Amino acid sequence: MTAPLLKVTDATKTFGSMRAVDNASFEVATGSITGLIGPNGAGKSTLFGAIAGENGLTSGSVIFDGEDIASLSATDIYARGLSRTFQIPRPFPTMTVLENVMLAATGQIGERFWNTWFRPGAVARQEREIRERAAEVIQFCNLTAVERNLAGAISGGQKKLLELARVLMSDPKLILLDEPAAGVNPALLDTLVEKIVELNARGKTFLIIEHNMDMVMSLCDPIVVLAQGKVICAGTPEDVANNSAVIDAYLGEVVA
Amino acid sequence: MVGIALYIVFFLTVVSIYAIIVMGLNLQWGYTGLFNAGVVGFFAIGAYGTAILSGPDNVRLIGGFELPYFIGVIGGILIAAAAGLIVALATLKLREEYLAIATFGISISIQLVALNFASLTGGANGLVGLPRPFYQFFTEPSVYSVFFLCLVLVFAAVVYVALERAVRSPWGRVLRAIREDVTAARSLGKNPTMIRLQSFVLGSAIMGLAGGLYVGFIGFVSPIDFLPILTFQIWAMLIVGGSGNNRGAVLGCLIVWGLWTASGYVISNLVPPGFQSRAGALQAMLIGSVIVLTLLFRPRGLIGEEDVISTHAGASATPALQADAAEKG
Numbered sequence: 001m002t003a004p005l006l007k008v009t010d011a012t013k014t015f016g017s018m019r020a021v022d023n024a025s026f027e028v029a030t031g032s033i034t035g036l037i038g039p040n041g042a043g044k045s046t047l048f049g050a051i052a053g054e055n056g057l058t059s060g061s062v063i064f065d066g067e068d069i070a071s072l073s074a075t076d077i078y079a080r081g082l083s084r085t086f087q088i089p090r091p092f093p094t095m096t097v098l099e100n101v102m103l104a105a106t107g108q109i110g111e112r113f114w115n116t117w118f119r120p121g122a123v124a125r126q127e128r129e130i131r132e133r134a135a136e137v138i139q140f141c142n143l144t145a146v147e148r149n150l151a152g153a154i155s156g157g158q159k160k161l162l163e164l165a166r167v168l169m170s171d172p173k174l175i176l177l178d179e180p181a182a183g184v185n186p187a188l189l190d191t192l193v194e195k196i197v198e199l200n201a202r203g204k205t206f207l208i209i210e211h212n213m214d215m216v217m218s219l220c221d222p223i224v225v226l227a228q229g230k231v232i233c234a235g236t237p238e239d240v241a242n243n244s245a246v247i248d249a250y251l252g253e254v255v256a
Numbered sequence: 257m258v259g260i261a262l263y264i265v266f267f268l269t270v271v272s273i274y275a276i277i278v279m280g281l282n283l284q285w286g287y288t289g290l291f292n293a294g295v296v297g298f299f300a301i302g303a304y305g306t307a308i309l310s311g312p313d314n315v316r317l318i319g320g321f322e323l324p325y326f327i328g329v330i331g332g333i334l335i336a337a338a339a340g341l342i343v344a345l346a347t348l349k350l351r352e353e354y355l356a357i358a359t360f361g362i363s364i365s366i367q368l369v370a371l372n373f374a375s376l377t378g379g380a381n382g383l384v385g386l387p388r389p390f391y392q393f394f395t396e397p398s399v400y401s402v403f404f405l406c407l408v409l410v411f412a413a414v415v416y417v418a419l420e421r422a423v424r425s426p427w428g429r430v431l432r433a434i435r436e437d438v439t440a441a442r443s444l445g446k447n448p449t450m451i452r453l454q455s456f457v458l459g460s461a462i463m464g465l466a467g468g469l470y471v472g473f474i475g476f477v478s479p480i481d482f483l484p485i486l487t488f489q490i491w492a493m494l495i496v497g498g499s500g501n502n503r504g505a506v507l508g509c510l511i512v513w514g515l516w517t518a519s520g521y522v523i524s525n526l527v528p529p530g531f532q533s534r535a536g537a538l539q540a541m542l543i544g545s546v547i548v549l550t551l552l553f554r555p556r557g558l559i560g561e562e563d564v565i566s567t568h569a570g571a572s573a574t575p576a577l578q579a580d581a582a583e584k585g
Binding site: 052054073074075078079083084086090091092093094095096098099102103104106108109110111112113116117120123124127128130131148150166167170 | 418421422425426427429430432433436437439440441442443444445446447451454458561563564565566567568569570
């Protein structure tokens with residue numbers, strides 16, 4: 001039994017008197033595709049933001065790959081190999097798909113402006129490498145046909161794939177996907193699921209927020225259920241589907 | 257004929273100096289989305305910094321260190337950069353509006369300091385007798401004017417090339433990403449605060465350089481050269497030419513300053529003497545109208561922003577119309 005890749009302990013996030021995340025504890029095992037489900041307003045996206053360093057936790061700890069990252073910035077967390085996508089995709093609309101993806105590469109020496117003046121050769125060399133790697137990632141995500149289009153002008157489903165492509169550029173250990181299936185047409189959804197499975201087979205660990213229960217039940221194991229900021233159940237898809245608390249809080253309303 | 261030729265030299269020198277300021281603002285606003293409402297303040301700091309460091313010794317003044325002109329210019333650039341750093345550190349972590357308010361405030365304060373701190377700035381009389389670079393090598397003032405235009409053009413070209421290098425690079429890509437969506441940029445490992453700081457300070461330093469060149473051009477400084485309307489004019493140049501494009505910035509500078517000068521000429525020749533000062537308001541109205549018309553009919557400016565940033569990313573396949581839609585979406 002290896003240590004979990006991500007271990008969230010007693011995570012609490014309050015906004016005024018509202019406890020959006022309330023003493024939530026769960027683990028993401030290395031190599032797993034862990035699902036995070038729960039009714040709207042359960043605190044799933046808030047928890048995601050806290051793990052990724054966008055808004056700190058009020059209390060609790062987040063151990064990623066053996067290190068407490070609860071007080072680190074989003075910038076540092078990304079560099080350590082944890083990256084996220086957004087519920088509503090956030091492409092940079094006036095940049096091409098290719099440059100959206102190139103941007104996401106880590107360790108770019110050309111991000112220091114003086115290097116563009118004093119080390120132009122090294123910057124250009126790295127740019128060519130990044131461009132090649134971006135082209136591979138774009139091809140993997142079936143976006144080659146639109147790689148030169150502006151990201152604001154591609155379809156909603158393609159924007160989801162673009163977000164996945166961007167985070168792949170950092171070669172992350174753990175990828176947080178926030179509702180990857182929302183607003184994606186069925187054909188594109190199959191592609192997306194296929195890509196997740198393929199990446200998982202190559203060793204990437206996933207934590208996925210999703211409302212599409214068919215997708216969650218077939219793709220994710222284990223599944224963590226969040227309701228009103230609390231973890232009410234965590235286990236295999238069967239455990240979760242048969243858990244009365246989960247049916248009351250969430251699945252009941254889906255079936256009905 | 258010589259008179260017209262000399263006037264054109266004078267006009268182009270002013271345009272080149274202002275073009276440097278517009279390029280500085282373009283870096284801050286066009287590429288990074290930082291709203292600097294106090295452009296004239298950083299220009300003034302560069303000018304006064306240069307004047308105080310390189311000006312003649314005077315018992316009534318604190319300054320007058322008689323340093324070589326170019327050392328003075330470098331000093332002016334560094335002081336403008338330091339002012340930019342202070343403003344940026346104080347405001348960049350806050351919401352965008354604070355930067356606009358802070359920069360507007362600082363430019364007003366600087367003008368007031370220039371007007372009232374007489375032992376440093378010479379007060380309303382300004383600082384006079386400032387050195388003009390290489391002036392002693394020329395016997396003909398008109399030849400010197402041409403030489404000085406060339407000198408300013410060289411500086412403008414260096415700024416242009418250096419900026420083009422910087423913005424068509426991974427750094428420029430991060431600038432645009434931050435301008436478009438800070439949260440997404442942060443989630444992809446970028447450090448928006450640091451990058452904004454760099455952009456703002458570099459832009460301020462460029463404005464400071466323009467101030468130093470302005471001192472060399474006219475040989476004196478006074479508070480009247482740094483009125484808030486200059487900020488408005490510089491913004492007009494950037495909007496008309498095309499924000500986010502350095503060629504647009506330079507073109508806009510030429511057009512707006514051309515319109516300003518031409519309208520001033522028309523007013524001073526056609527309007528009866530008693531109405532001249534009131535007719536001056538027509539100039540501001542003219543530039544205001546040009547801004548409105550640009551925003552209505554050509555919102556991206558005469559030369560808009562290019563889709564592709566990096567020189568290694570190939571061309572864009574999205575037509576301009578879709579690009580407009582993409583920007584709105």
